[in-house]
Amino acid sequence: MILLAAVVSLCAAPSPTYVGAAACEKCHVKEYQVWSGSRHSKMVQPAVTQAVKGDFARGVVELRGQPFQVRERGGEFYITESYLMGKPVEHHVAYTLGNRRIQHYLTTLPSGRVIVLPPTWDVLRKQWFHAFDIDDPDETSDVMVQVWNKNCYSCHVSQQEKNFNAEKNEYHTTWLNFGTNCERCHGPGSEHVAHYSAAVKPQGVARDIVLQTRLDAERNTMVCAQCHSFRDIYAQGFRAGDNYYDHFLPILEFSQPEDKDPAYWPDGRTRRFSNDAFGLWQSECYLKGKVTCVACHVTAHETEIERNPQLRPDANALCTRCHEALGKNLTAHTHHAEGSAGSSCVECHMPRTVLSIKAQIRDHSMSIPAPENTVNHGIPNACNLCHKDRDAAWALKQMNGWYSAKSRQKLIQRADAFALARTGNDAAVPLLLKILATPSEGPLVRANAAGYLSRFTRDPKVYSALEGALFDAEPLVRAIAALRLTPQAAEKAPAIAALTRALSDPATTVRVGAAVTLVSLGVAKLAGADGERFEQAQQVYRARALLNSDDATQQLGAGKFYLLTGDPVSALGALENSLKLDPEMPAQYLLAYAHAERGEYQQAREVLQAIPPADSQYARAQQLLRAIAGH
Secondary structure (H helix, E strand, O other), rough: OOHHHHHHHHHHEEEEEEEHHHHHHOOOOOHHHHHHHHHHHHHHHEOOOOOOOOOOOOOOEEEOOOOEEEEEEEEEEEEEEEEOOOOEEEEEEOOOEEOOEEEEEEEOOOOEEEOOOOOEEEEOOHHHHHEHOOOOOOOOOOOEEEEEHOOHHHEEEEEEEEEEEOOOEEEOOOEEEOOOHHHHOOOOOOOHHHHHHHHOOOOOOOOOOHHHHHHHHHHHHHHHHOOOOOEEEEOOOOOOOOOHOOOOEEEHHHHOOOOOOOOOOOOOOOOOOOOOOHHHHHHHHOEEEEEEOOHHOOOOOEEEHHHHHHOHHHHHOOHHHHOOHHHHHHHHHHOOOOHHHHHHHHHHHHHOOEEOOOOOOOOOOOOOOOOOHHHHHHHOOOOHHHHOOHHHHHHHHHHHHHOOOHHHHHHHHHHHHHHHHHOOOOOHHHHHHHHHHOOOHHHHHHHHHHHHHHOOOOOOOHHHHHHHHOOOOOOHHHHHHHOOOOOOHHHHHHHHHHHHOOOOOOOHHHHHHHHHHHHHOOOOOOOOHHHHHHHHHHHHHHHHHHHHOOOOHHHHHHHHHHHHHHOHHHHHHHHHHHHHHHOOOOOHHHHHHHHHHHOOOHHHHHHHOOOOOOOOOHHHHHHHHHHHHHH
């Protein structure tokens, strides 16, 4: 068997590799030209004269009470600021980020960190503004700064590698192409190029490259979702056609902290930009009709909506091709004049309730206006976005007069359930259980319900539902259940058995979630094939921790995981790295515990004795000091 495996390995065809956009241009000139003029190709660009849109002749601009000097010299661009170092420093602008509505300017620090400099250009309004006006930045030990190659790099360039060296605290980030290139959507092209460069060309339709239109609706939309979704990267290497849930886990509304600029509305619909896939995946158009991104964005290489006439607000044909009956008698459905905004499908069902960078963009959940949710939860509705002189009570009266309230109940119940759950109100439980048990709600909404239910697991019905969700038809529901299962003592044994079964799940994120929860329940080893699957899932977690070795919070979590798996050496590395990245992280007690596990009692004592009485770790630190007193 060993010999046979070796032979099979030697005979296996090599995996296709990435060749870059220039290789595609040789045959696909027209497509390349359209793509190269689109914003997909210009997400990040070298800061050359033709790419820079900002007015660098302005000299000194004052933003948030601070002076910044912007200037251009010999085709090179520079920004001088005093924020980072406490004294004026001139930075060479290496790259631009964005070019449609706003444009950021990036510089590379000696540590390899590519950071967003504060002065940002508003392309539409032709003015400078401060980058922090958009979003709260990442926090380092002493200043607030947006580190592009920590969080943003994964979509703005293609075939990228973060390459963070935790020991040196340096980045050596690389990528193949600027922007979102051909192979992001079509997969690695080496085989395709080789086949069509040969003397004898393949006949018929190419099968050595990915076309979204040949994929089923789920895998089709996953190609776009690799970037257009708010997700946690579990495993690198996503390729077009892959299962999203082998690489990414959506970050859902239930897991978000209270924030002045939340990512989601209280009903779970997207509120923040670049999350369009989650909107579509919640829509009835996708859930019932299997509509994909490219079914509407039919000119996929041309991403500018304004250049796609079928996407004009007054163009209803995309919608009425499915909703034929409504299209034949549109005004009877809309109760608005033909040709008015009120008779535009997208104005009513895709209102601009998603907040982008200094702009509002359309909600891709394609839902029904629900003024009740405006009244009760502050969620905007399409009616009042047009009729700004009227309130939601007026809109509700109009809706009730024209349509059955039954059509909106699903949206109302979601908002009520999630809002109650966020406050810890037990009244949420029956509503959440109903959502979780209803497949037509869709995986995102049901997984969000499962996440919220995990706050109420002392209720036997809730725990039973979450345990059952480990084997749901939807991988996202299974993954959230695997991560959030918290059994009481009497439930521990059957929970371990169920989680062990989940180690065989086809989706990577489910297997990793099951392994993490098993470790948290004190499971160190499993026998036979289960043990092999357990170790394989842990290896994926370790690789993910390494990928996130530049994130203090992730390193704290990794340190806990390593301690629970009996690996104090790796725990020490992760916890020390966490504190190096952010000295405020509550990692000292765990660091001392790791030292003690290695028999390094003096180092443990030194760490524990430095924890002050006001620190939340103090009581545990004193307890551990007493436990190691004789060593």
